[in-house]
Amino acid sequence: MVEGSGPYSYRRHWRESVFPFWKLIAEEMLHSGFAVLLFDKPGVNKSTGDWKRQSFLDRSNDVLAAIAFLRSRPDINGGTIGVVGHSQGGWIAQLAAARAKDTVSFLITLAGPAVTVKQQMMDDARGEWICKGASIATISLRSAAWRIALTILGLIARIWKPPYLAHIISYDPKDALSRISQPMLAMFGENDRLVPPENNIRRLKAHFGSTSRNDRLVIVTVLGANHGFRKADFCSNRDDTDLRFADSFLETLKGWSSSHQS
Numbered sequence: 555m556v557e558g559s560g561p562y563s564y565r566r567h568w569r570e571s572v573f574p575f576w577k578l579i580a581e582e583m584l585h586s587g588f589a590v591l592l593f594d595k596p597g598v599n600k601s602t603g604d605w606k607r608q609s610f611l612d613r614s615n616d617v618l619a620a621i622a623f624l625r626s627r628p629d630i631n632g633g634t635i636g637v638v639g640h641s642q643g644g645w646i647a648q649l650a651a652a653r654a655k656d657t658v659s660f661l662i663t664l665a666g667p668a669v670t671v672k673q674q675m676m677d678d679a680r681g682e683w684i685c686k687g688a689s690i691a692t693i694s695l696r697s698a699a700w701r702i703a704l705t706i707l708g709l710i711a712r713i714w715k716p717p718y719l720a721h722i723i724s725y726d727p728k729d730a731l732s733r734i735s736q737p738m739l740a741m742f743g744e745n746d747r748l749v750p751p752e753n754n755i756r757r758l759k760a761h762f763g764s765t766s767r768n769d770r771l772v773i774v775t776v777l778g779a780n781h782g783f784r785k786a787d788f789c790s791n792r793d794d795t796d797l798r799f800a801d802s803f804l805e806t807l808k809g810w811s812s813s814h815q816s
Contacts, residue, residue, distance in 0.1 A: 555580065555592045556617055556650075558641030563599055564592045573797055575782055579638070582804050586812045589630055591620055606718040610645055610725050617650040621657050634815055636660040641749065641781065642667075644740075645727055652733040660737045660814045662807065665749045665781050668740075668758035670726045672704045674749065681747025685789035731761040737770040738762070739810045743779035743800070745788040751775050772810060776803050 555576060557564060564576040580590045593616070596603025605613075617637060625632035637658055639647030644666010651658040667674045679700055683693050704723065740758055742751035755773055762771050780786035783803045785796035 556639035556643035556646045558643050561598050563594050582808045586808055609721045613646045614649040634659045638662040639666050640664040649730045651736055652730040662739045664741050667749050668754045671722050677750055678748045728761040732764040740773045742775045743783055744775055744777050746781045748781045774806050776800050
């Protein structure tokens with residue numbers, strides 16, 4: 555299981571007092587007969603290294619190393635290993651699957667973008683402006699300025715990479731998506747303002763498996779769900795969000811993954 559951006563750790567949301575996102579998902583997978591491996595990024599908790607110096611390729615290397623570890627264990631069926639990625643982890647799951655077709659049997663992305671990093675940042679900012687009540691004209695002007703700023707950062711990043719964003723700002727998942735031939739479940743939240751479904755679904759359909767005529771893509775938009783697949787309106791604050799998954803989220807996840815056990 556592959557986490558999203560920043561210094562986030564699955565351990566943080568392992569308690570009932572904080573919405574236990576990964577814990578609930580892991581339990582569903584365990585009930586379906588899967589073993590589950592979660593791991594922290596370099597520099598998070600007791601992990602060595604520094605995630606801020608990682609590119610998406612580096613993060614996918616970590617996933618492939620985790621898969622190699624699982625395949626080395628006699629209690630694991632190495633022929634059926636899937637990758638589940640949430641948010642930024644969706645990009646990483648896609649990349650790992652594209653690079654390791656013989657070892658990744660299936661993948662699941664949960665609010666995993668199919669647009670570029672720059673576009674995802676634009677979508678995130680636009681959602682925030684909408685919820686703050688900005689006018690259409692203001693949003694248009696801000697979007698143009700933000701796009702220029704991100705483009706400049708992308709150019710600077712070609713020669714100077716200390717900031718973390720410089721390592722990922724130019725990433726476009728279309729090549730990885732085109733090389734995926736494994737079955738894939740892509741789930742989006744209807745009210746996700748960080749990874750809005752419409753643009754991401756359109757791009758996912760355009761690029762997924764294009765080099766292999768892959769028809770094993772299943773896309774599900776969970777009604778009434780936010781970025782974390784909790785019940786929420788588009789502009790709900792964290793404190794207003796329901797402390798449970800939206801209807802059908804876990805059922806869909808469990809049903810699809812169980813059908814790809816072998």
